[in-house]
Amino acid sequence: MPINFKDVSFTYSYKTPFENVALNDINATILDKSFTCIVGKTGCGKSTLIQQLNGLLLPTKGEVIVDEFVVSSNRKRRTKKLANLRKKVGIVFQFSENQLFEETVLDDVAFGPTNFKVSKEEARKIAKECLLKVGIKEEYFEKSPFELSGGEKRRVAIAGILALSPSIMVLDEPTAGLDPEGTKEMMELLKKMNESGTTVIVVTHDMNLVLTYATNVIVMSDSRIVKEATPDELFLDNDEKYSLETPYIAKVVQELDKKGIKLDTKVIKDVKSLASEIARKRKNK
Amino acid sequence: MNNMILGRYSPYDSFLHRLDPRNKIVSMILLMVALFFQFNLPGTSITDFVMTFIVEGVILFIVIISMIVAHVSIKQFFKSLKAMWFVVLLLFIINIFIVASPSSADWTSTMYYYYGESFRIQVPAWNWDYPIYWASIYQSIKIVSRLIIMISLTMILTSTTKPLDLTFAFEWFMSPLKLIKFPAHEIAMTLSIALRFIPTLLDETDRIMKAQSSRGVDFKHGRVSLRIKALVALIIPLFISAFQRSEELADAMEARGYNPRAKRTHYHKLTWSVFDSVIILFTLAILAGVIVISVMNITYYTPTFLGWLFIALAITITMFILLGIFSSTRKVAK
Structure with missing residues (x-):
């Protein structure tokens, strides 16, 4: 089931002197099983947008529809138990390592499922699976989460959400502050999750990652959605009116284009696919 | 977190915002002190309660005028007070039980007998029979209303400074x-x-x-x-x-x-202007008035109803003049 935003507006501190419009008339669809990236400048409403997805924030106007769940500030329309939506839509916040609090890594990951009435043993079993999935080794399970490094902590936090087995996974800048290797591991993990049928929504500033991993991109600017496209449409649409940084692969493609070498942009995702596309082109000559 | 208006600075450029913070702090403290006086005026028909509520009324009036001048929404203020309702309620209930001990032979006990019992709380199973006096209800109302006015005073200070x-x-x-x-x-x-x-x-x-x-x-x-x-x-x-x-x-x-x-x-x-002097003199006058009535036991002058009306009118006119002169408020960028 896709996610639908219908005329969604959101204002922080609504009807107070501190009003602050964060979303303005958002209409969008996020496809099922897609890998969607949400990009845009800081403060354009990306984080607010994703918080509507599991009812942490209720839109001041309009509604968000996720499967049978309706997120709306209208009580009649709104689904009664939004807590169940939290199990379906897992949100990993920016600097999610700050949410860890249990004594051991394993307990912390098991904390989520126990909130949804899963027995302790069962929760620990799920937690073990999820920790292995995110690449945390077994010897870390009984350690305190505060002994881990930043990247490890973040993976534990992601495992904590993964343990709820959500069908939609939302991540707010999961790669911020990670080293290149950590970034790559993180994105590969998300890709694997996506391939196993989870809808993945990622907020990011790294356009290289967007080009490599995303199937869809939503560009936001000044509380509005200005463009919904696939990465190749976005980055090879040369006019740069969204003031996004161009991925280096796209730059190469554009330069080649200027030199008269036309490549099939649809298949180009990373260095490897670029190289094979150039090779294919040469062979055809 | 949206109703955390209490204690937040609201960016306007009003008369109160322009006052010297030192003045605002001192004025606030002076008004708070004025709030907490007890009035024992033997030989008059004015009881402690009536006098307290008059003083509270005057200060509440100043608070409301200040809120209007400073563009603090009164509706928002009540909304944020909602967070305090539990404390207020608890204070009220505790005071109803604790204040009422008319056993001691001081002047308050005579007051309890003067006002009489309102009702008794009886729990036969525990052999419990507890009288609730009108006086303790008044006393609780007094304390709670003082608390609320005090909170609003501090709120004006923090929202304008x-x-x-x-x-x-x-x-x-x-x-x-x-x-x-x-x-x-x-x-x-x-x-x-x-x-x-x-x-x-x-x-x-x-x-x-x-x-x-x-x-x-x-x-x-x-x-x-x-x-x-x-x-x-x-x-x-x-x-x-x-x-x-x-x-x-x-x-x-x-x-x-x-x-x-x-x-x-x-x-x-920090700059001290003429208006700061005017305001601090104004609050000092209020405190002085309260002290004169409370401590010095002035019994020879009891304003009649018309007298009180005149005083209220005088204060209103002063405030409105001040309001008229300085109410050129405008919202400034955050």
Whole structure:
């Protein structure tokens, strides 16, 4: 089931002197099983947008529809138990390592499922699976989460959400502050999750990652959605009116284009696919 | 966090915003002191309650005028008071039970007999029979209303004064103590940092609450034991991040060469204007009036109804004149 935003507006501190419009008339669809990236400048409403997805924030106007769940500030329309939506839509916040609090890594990951009435043993079993999935080794399970490094902590936090087995996974800048290797591991993990049928929504500033991993991109600017496209449409649409940084692969493609070498942009995702596309082109000559 | 209007600065450019913070602090304290006087006026028909409510009425009037001048929404104020309803209710109930002890032979006990019992709370099973006096109900109303007015006074101070200006004012008040090597500047600095971190910590709380809610924590519903567990999930990460932040801040300050002992100047100078003098004289007059009536037991002049009406009218006119002159308020950019 896709996610639908219908005329969604959101204002922080609504009807107070501190009003602050964060979303303005958002209409969008996020496809099922897609890998969607949400990009845009800081403060354009990306984080607010994703918080509507599991009812942490209720839109001041309009509604968000996720499967049978309706997120709306209208009580009649709104689904009664939004807590169940939290199990379906897992949100990993920016600097999610700050949410860890249990004594051991394993307990912390098991904390989520126990909130949804899963027995302790069962929760620990799920937690073990999820920790292995995110690449945390077994010897870390009984350690305190505060002994881990930043990247490890973040993976534990992601495992904590993964343990709820959500069908939609939302991540707010999961790669911020990670080293290149950590970034790559993180994105590969998300890709694997996506391939196993989870809808993945990622907020990011790294356009290289967007080009490599995303199937869809939503560009936001000044509380509005200005463009919904696939990465190749976005980055090879040369006019740069969204003031996004161009991925280096796209730059190469554009330069080649200027030199008269036309490549099939649809298949180009990373260095490897670029190289094979150039090779294919040469062979055809 | 949306109803945290209490204690937040609201950026307007009004008469009250322009007043000197030192003046605002002193005026607030003077009015608070005026609130807490007891009136024992033998030989008159005016009881303590009536006199207290008159004083409260005058101060409440000033509060309301100030709110209008400072563009503080009264509706919002009541909304934010809602967060305090539990404390207010508890105070009210405790006072009803505790204040009423007419056994002691002081003047209050005669007052209890004067007003009489309102009802008795009887629990036959415990052999319990407790009288509730009208006087203790009045007394509770008095205390609760004082509390609310006090809160609103402080709210006017904080919503019209930038936190930084407040700390400058505190530093100024403490500056004589520097002579005896009292760390006035350090305390002011600590205060301003603490104030500066309140919104940051509130945001952090909000963020962690959202993160834990995403993991299925319910902070609002459910059994008490579950909610305590939920609080643990909030407090531990909050403490850790607060400590991290404080360490980072200390390092950043040292990196920029902060030395608490250094002699320093201020970018903003506090300026005392004529209007500050007018306002402080006004509040002093109110306090003086209250002291005169309360402490000096003035019984020879009892204003009639017309007399009180005249005084109220005089205050109203003064305030409106002030309002008319200085109400050129406009919203400034945040």
